[in-house]
Structures are given as structure tokens and as C-alpha cells.
Amino acid sequence: MSSVGSEIVSAYGHETMPPRLGQIPRPSAPPVSTRVIRDLVRLSDVVLFITAAVLAWLPTAQPAPGPFIVAGIVAAVTAVMIYSRTDLYSLAMLLGPGRRTGTAAAGIAAGTVTAGAELVLTGMPYGVIWQWTVLWAALAGGGLLLGRSVSLTLLRHWHAQGRLDRKMAIVGVNALSAALINRIDMGSPNTSVVGLYVERDEDAPPSQAGVPVLGGLDDLIVQVRVQAIDTIVVALPLIEQARVERICERLRDVACDVYLTADVVGLRYGAAAIADLDGHPVIVVRQRPLKDWQGVQKRAFDLAFGWLFMLILAPAMAIIAGLIRLDSPGPVLFRQRRLGFNNNVITVLKFRTMYHHASDPLANRLTERNDPRVTPLGRILRKYSLDELPQIFNVISGEMSLVGPRPHALNAKxxxxxxxDVVAEYARRHVVKPGITGWAQVSGWRGETRTEEQIRQRVAHDLHYIENWSLGFDLRILWLTAVRELFSRHAF
Incomplete structure (x- = not known):
């Protein structure tokens, strides 16, 4: 059985037939990036202060807003620098803004002074400067209070769901893991250690420092998906170098960040850098791609172009649905379980191209040229890739992306x-969302996989995409999809 298949079996208890959706353990709600939150709040403060500058200019009867906009920028830079240096943008402060009201007021006061000084240098009348600064301070203060109230409500909702906490799993039950847990308990209120894991079934205490020992690496890989664990720390000493390398190799396919405790600085595993993890020095083994702002950009790209394509293609999709009804009995859409992000099983939508009685949800037999199971209309839809259009709904719902590794059926061979079984790195494709199209498809590795070399090349191209992602790369792939794949010789 494949490594991916074995993970599905360990999670679901069988190999051949995936369970109904109601039987699949639901993954926890995905975490919200605290880095993105801090940056958005900081940006909103800058926009607020500059907007307040323009509004405060309106009653001054001055002909041009330019000097006041510059003053607003000066005030914004001053206030935001103070807030950043006093840690006002930390999650703890954003969740309890009343604790730092004095610092917030001090930032507005300092901004008022520096903005007023800038206006004095422009030769603005003192009466106008006084009027503007008082009104700016009132608008900025009121806006800051309102904005923090809104963000506090949202952040408390996410906090109650556990989406603001860093969920950490630790591999190793020893003095290093105990020390790490103690440091986190003392200095990292937004990090929760969800469990301890060992490399293999071995004697281990049921818990350590109040954290339960939950099993081996196979159990951890499943829990990364179910509990939305975003950080794994391998806490083993340098003397066990071979063991640490073996564990890191086993964890290379998980969709989360993997670190080593800084006690293993001498490890020759190719760690990228020393990082700070909530104040604790760790060594970076690998980080999940498309995290923080990259993830925001990717999702915004998918939503913008997904809705655009939906509006443009809706008439064609309606016509295709009607033709399928006339062509053969059965539903318009074909729903198939496939592996998605973090090895979650998703339901991918396609226009039905086979006779309903001959459908193969598990893909025990891949489609071939001149496949007798395919309807006459289905041959046309497959030839021009029109059967893939309903996956736009998967993109808008967040299960898929427009561009990414194609999702494969559970029993694909x-x-x-x-x-x-053919490609050891196969599961690494699932550290990002699957796509309607991808780098492998536009590079000629689409279609049936009769040989092992075909799937090796497909995986290699998918991993190249993951490691080199950019919005420009996505646009290039969409363009190549339009000019190459609509008439692809690999579509049938």
C-alpha cells in the first residue's frame, strides 16, 4: 500500500472504500495568521490617521489638502512607531486594549505634536493649525477606539475557537521536551502544546509536564490534519543525530512548520536558519509554503479570478448541463473523493462524462483513449477540458485553488x-491546495499514467511549482492553460 494510502487507512480504518462525509473526522478550523493580523491592524492605523487628516482639513477653508495629508502621514508614522516599539500590536495587547489605553493616547498626542510642527514649517496660520490638530486628534482617537472595538470582537471570536493559538506538537519525551514545555507555559500564552509523540511504539510515560503522550509518528501525521497543528518541534539531543534525521525525513510531507530544539545546533541536516519561536531559539528544518501573507495573496487571487471566470462561463456551464441531461440518464455532476490539502479528502466536482452505471468514483481503473464508459458528449467535454469547469465551485469554497497540483483519486495508480509507492515525495504535493490546472499539466504531463516515469515527472513539476510559487507564476500557468490545454493531445 502507498504511504498516502496507509495514512488514509490509519485515519479511516480501511483501504478500498472511503467513508461518507459524515463519518470522516472533521479537521479543526484553520488557524488565523497572527502576523497577518498585526500587519493589517498596523496598516489600518496608518489609513485611519491619514483619512482623519483629510477630514480635519475640510472645515479649515484652505484651498489644498496637500500640506495636511503630509502632516497626517507624519502623524501616522510617529504614532505607529510608538505603538510598534511598545508592543501595542502584539496579540496579547490587541485582545486586551484597555491595558494599554495610555500608550494609545500617547501615540496620538505625539502624532499631533509632530504633525503640528510640520504644518508650522509650511507657514500655515496658527489658527488653522490649532483647529486642524484638535480635530485630527479627536477623529484619530475616536476612529482608533472604534477600530479596536471591532477588531477585539473579531479576535475574541477567533480566540474562543482556538484559531489564534499556535498548536504545537513535540516529538520526544525527555529533558529537552520538558524544558521546552516549561518555557512555553511561562512565556507563551498563545502557544498550546497539544501532545507529545515518539518515533515508534516504545515505553514512554503517559504524560510529561502535564502534556499527554499521544502516540507515534503515524498518529502525529494524522493529528496534523485533524487538529490543524501548525508547528512540530523535534526535541532530541545531538547524540541521536541519525534518529533525528530519520524523524525529519518522515515529517517532510506534513503541512506545517518543523523545527529542531536549539540544543542540536551541530546537526548536519541542512537546517535553514536559527529562528525565534515565541522567544525560544529553534532551528528551522522546513516551513509550510504559502503561509501568512503569501496565503492571503493566493486566496485573494483565487477569489478574484474564480468569481470572474464564474460570471464569464456561467452561460456555457448552463448549456453543458442541459446537454448532459439530454445525452444520457444520470446526474449532471460527477462527484469524486480526492486527496486535497494536508491529505484531507475533498469532493471534487466535474461534469459527468461517463455513463452513470459505469462511473468509477475511486478511479480503480483510469480513463483510457476510446474508453467505452465515456458518453459521446463526454468525449467532447474531455477533449476540450470542459468537464473541469465545475471545479470553480471548489475554488470559491476554498477546497481548491485555480493553480496547484492536480488532486488525484484515492486509488489512482x-x-x-x-x-x-512509485514516488517517495508524492505526499509533499498536499502541503498546498490542489488546483484546477498546474505546472505539470501545462508542461505536458497531463493524462493517463501508464508508466512510472509519467507520475515521477508530474510530481517533480508539482514540487517545482510549490517551491517557486509566485502570483506571476500562477498567471503564467493560467495563460499556458488557455493556449495549450484547450486542445491538448493528452485530453481524452
Whole structure:
């Protein structure tokens, strides 16, 4: 059985038939990036202060707002610098703004002084400067209070759901893991250690420092998906270098950040850098791609172009749905379980192209040229890739992206072998959301996988995409999809 297949079996208890959606353990709500939150609050403060400058200019009867906009920028820079240096943008302060009301007021006061000084240098009348600064301070203060109230409500809602906490799992039950847990308990209120894990079934205490020991690496890989764990720390001493390398190799396919405790600085695993994890020095082994602002950009790109394509293609999709009804009995849409982000099983939508009685939800047999199961209309839809259009709904719902590794059916094989058995790195494709199109598809590796080399090349191109992602790369792939894949010789 493939490594991916074995993970599904360990999670669901069987191999051949995936359970109904109601039986699948639901993953926890995805975490919200605290870095993105801090940056957005900081940006909103800058916008607020500059907007207040323009509004305060309106009653001054001055002909041009330019000097006041510059003053607003000066005030914004001053206030935001003070807030940043006094840690007012930390999650703890954003969740309890009343604790730092004095600092917030001090920032507005300092901004008022520096903005007023800038206006004095422009030769503005003192009466106008006084009027503007008083009104700016009132608008900025009121706006800051209102904005913090709104953000506090939202952040408390996320906090109650546990989406603001860093969920950490630790591999290793020893003095290093105990020390790490104690440091986190003392200095990292927004980090929760969800459990301890060992490399293999071995004697271990049921808990350490109040944290339960939950099993081995196979259990951890499943829990990364179910509990939305975003950080794994391997806490083992340098003397066990071979063991640490073996564990890191086993964890290379998980969709979360992996670190080593700084006690293993001498490890020759190719760690990228020393990082700060809530004040604790760690070594970066690998970080999940498309996190923080990259994830925001990717999702915004998917929503903008997804809705655009939906509006443009809606008439064509309606016509196709009607033709399918006339072509053969059965539903318009074909729903198939496939592996998505973090090895979650998702339901991918396609226009039905096979006779309903011959459908193969598990893809035990891949589609071939001149496949007798495909309807006459289905051949046309497949030839021009029109059967993929309903996946736009998967993109808008957040299960898929427009561009990414194509999701594969659970039992898909190459040369009668599971994909994961052929390519050891196969599961690494699932550290990002699957896509309607991808780098492998536009590079000629679309279609049936009769040979092992075909799936190896497909995975290699998918990993190249993941490691080199950019919005420009996505646009390039969408363009190549339009000019190459609509008439692809690999579509049938």
C-alpha cells in the first residue's frame, strides 16, 4: 500500500472504500495568521490617521489638502512607531486594549505634536493649525477606539475557537521536551502544546509536564490534519543525530512548520536558519509554503479570478448541463473523493462524462483513449477540458485553488502501482491546495499514467511549482492553460 494510502487507512480504518462525509473526522478550523493580523491592524492605523487628516482639513477653508495629508502621514508614522516599539500590536495587547489605553493616547498626542510642527514649517496660520490638530486628534482617537472595538470582537471570536493559538506538537519525551514545555507555559500564552509523540511504539510515560503522550509518528501525521497543528518541534539531543534525521525525513510531507530544539545546533541536516519561536531559539528544518501573507495573496487571487471566470462561463456551464441531461440518464455532476490539502479528502466536482452505471468514483481503473464508459458528449467535454469547469465551485469554497497540483483519486495508480509507492515525495504535493490546472499539466504531463516515469515527472513539476510559487507564476500557468490545454493531445 502507498504511504498516502496507509495514512488514509490509519485515519479511516480501511483501504478500498472511503467513508461518507459524515463519518470522516472533521479537521479543526484553520488557524488565523497572527502576523497577518498585526500587519493589517498596523496598516489600518496608518489609513485611519491619514483619512482623519483629510477630514480635519475640510472645515479649515484652505484651498489644498496637500500640506495636511503630509502632516497626517507624519502623524501616522510617529504614532505607529510608538505603538510598534511598545508592543501595542502584539496579540496579547490587541485582545486586551484597555491595558494599554495610555500608550494609545500617547501615540496620538505625539502624532499631533509632530504633525503640528510640520504644518508650522509650511507657514500655515496658527489658527488653522490649532483647529486642524484638535480635530485630527479627536477623529484619530475616536476612529482608533472604534477600530479596536471591532477588531477585539473579531479576535475574541477567533480566540474562543482556538484559531489564534499556535498548536504545537513535540516529538520526544525527555529533558529537552520538558524544558521546552516549561518555557512555553511561562512565556507563551498563545502557544498550546497539544501532545507529545515518539518515533515508534516504545515505553514512554503517559504524560510529561502535564502534556499527554499521544502516540507515534503515524498518529502525529494524522493529528496534523485533524487538529490543524501548525508547528512540530523535534526535541532530541545531538547524540541521536541519525534518529533525528530519520524523524525529519518522515515529517517532510506534513503541512506545517518543523523545527529542531536549539540544543542540536551541530546537526548536519541542512537546517535553514536559527529562528525565534515565541522567544525560544529553534532551528528551522522546513516551513509550510504559502503561509501568512503569501496565503492571503493566493486566496485573494483565487477569489478574484474564480468569481470572474464564474460570471464569464456561467452561460456555457448552463448549456453543458442541459446537454448532459439530454445525452444520457444520470446526474449532471460527477462527484469524486480526492486527496486535497494536508491529505484531507475533498469532493471534487466535474461534469459527468461517463455513463452513470459505469462511473468509477475511486478511479480503480483510469480513463483510457476510446474508453467505452465515456458518453459521446463526454468525449467532447474531455477533449476540450470542459468537464473541469465545475471545479470553480471548489475554488470559491476554498477546497481548491485555480493553480496547484492536480488532486488525484484515492486509488489512482501508475503501471498498476499506487502513486505513493512509485514516488517517495508524492505526499509533499498536499502541503498546498490542489488546483484546477498546474505546472505539470501545462508542461505536458497531463493524462493517463501508464508508466512510472509519467507520475515521477508530474510530481517533480508539482514540487517545482510549490517551491517557486509566485502570483506571476500562477498567471503564467493560467495563460499556458488557455493556449495549450484547450486542445491538448493528452485530453481524452
Amino acid at each position: 501508475a503501471a498498476n502501482r499506487y502513486y505513493g
